[in-house]
Amino acid sequence: MVLYDLIEKSRDGEPLLREELIFLLSMRPDSPESYLVMAEANRISKQLTDNKAEVHAQLALNLAPCPGNCTFCAFAQKNGIFSQETRLTAREAVAYAQQFEKAGANAVFVMTTAHYPPGLFLEISQEICRNLDAETVLIANVGDQSLADANKIEEAGYAGVYHALRLREGIDSGLSSEKRKESIRNFQEAGLKVGTCVEPVGPEHTNEELADMILFTAFVNPAYSGAARRIAIPGTEIAKRGTISELRMAQIVAVTRLAMPRTVLGNCTHEPCTLGGLAGANLFWAEVGANPRDTQERTEEGRGETVETCRTLFHECGWSIYEGPSRYYQES
Numbered sequence: 001m002v003l004y005d006l007i008e009k010s011r012d013g014e015p016l017l018r019e020e021l022i023f024l025l026s027m028r029p030d031s032p033e034s035y036l037v038m039a040e041a042n043r044i045s046k047q048l049t050d051n052k053a054e055v056h057a058q059l060a061l062n063l064a065p066c067p068g069n070c071t072f073c074a075f076a077q078k079n080g081i082f083s084q085e086t087r088l089t090a091r092e093a094v095a096y097a098q099q100f101e102k103a104g105a106n107a108v109f110v111m112t113t114a115h116y117p118p119g120l121f122l123e124i125s126q127e128i129c130r131n132l133d134a135e136t137v138l139i140a141n142v143g144d145q146s147l148a149d150a151n152k153i154e155e156a157g158y159a160g161v162y163h164a165l166r167l168r169e170g171i172d173s174g175l176s177s178e179k180r181k182e183s184i185r186n187f188q189e190a191g192l193k194v195g196t197c198v199e200p201v202g203p204e205h206t207n208e209e210l211a212d213m214i215l216f217t218a219f220v221n222p223a224y225s226g227a228a229r230r231i232a233i234p235g236t237e238i239a240k241r242g243t244i245s246e247l248r249m250a251q252i253v254a255v256t257r258l259a260m261p262r263t264v265l266g267n268c269t270h271e272p273c274t275l276g277g278l279a280g281a282n283l284f285w286a287e288v289g290a291n292p293r294d295t296q297e298r299t300e301e302g303r304g305e306t307v308e309t310c311r312t313l314f315h316e317c318g319w320s321i322y323e324g325p326s327r328y329y330q331e332s
């Protein structure tokens with residue numbers, strides 16, 4: 001297989017095949033060939049977005065030990081990081097959302113753990129929506145939903161959701177991969193655009209698994225795809241498997257960009273880093289409140305980045321910042 005042929009194929013808008021993605025993922029992340037893939041991904045992302053990246057910002061409505069028990073998540077009951085639930089009041093949630101809006105976030109995300117009461121989520125969401133500018137893009141990051149509940153989320157003022165079929169779903173997570181896929185269909189049927197990602201990548205994931213997941217994300221025609229590495233939660237069993245380097249993550253971000261149709265404008269990575277931005281990521285997240293990758297109750301005091309820092313990281317690797325409501329979540 002010749003790398004230049006694959007790049008040409010991608011330039012011609014032809015979808016890359018599974019074995020071609022595996023070939024790209026198999027290159028050493030620090031090889032000149034891999035840097036070429038990153039450069040091409042960067043070129044595509046910049047061309048699609050007029051060199052303007054986006055920063056989205058997430059607030060968490062609650063922090064709770066979660067029976068979903070995904071081994072990589074700080075909220076998983078079995079990880080024993082948090083023993084008690086804490087919830088934001090509507091007023092606190094509105095204040096966070098307004099802070100993000102003021103900072104220029106292109107979309108505001110509202111996250112909950114999987115078992116947060118749906119009625120309360122809708123109630124606080126409506127309150128947030130009422131207190132933001134009409135054009136501010138609101139995105140839900142919640143558990144699996146029926147079509148009826150997805151419709152209610154759309155009616156509450158959300159333009160879209162973040163939802164991912166995670167790597168080794170049902171093995172490293174306590175959730176069902178079929179339910180994850182069904183939820184993605186339900187969200188789309190309800191008129192919500194779905195942003196997704198290849199995550200959480202660890203050193204044990206094979207190139208074949210990554211290629212399959214990249215192709216799945218392309219198949220759902222997302223608002224954006226991308227790749228995110230697993231962050232080790234100290235003291236957990238899964239932390240022993242280790243963490244991939246930012247460079248390996250950047251390589252996966254780049255291969256994901258090449259594999260997505262050009263109708264998909266966004267390419268995300270998390271956590272925000274210049275190597276990701278250099279390899280074609282044009283979406284980073286800022287975070288406040290609880291964070292599934294952090295043992296701090298308020299991630300703004302821990303791993304969470306601010307909108308301003310995310311913007312700076314993009315500037316450092318040659319990106320400008322898009323001002324205004326997210327283009328990734330607009331109707332296509």
Ligand code: SF4
Pocket residue numbers: 066067068069070073074075076077112113114143173174175292
């Ligand atoms: S990822 Fe979601 S479902 Fe899984 S443990 Fe964390 S909050 Fe619960």
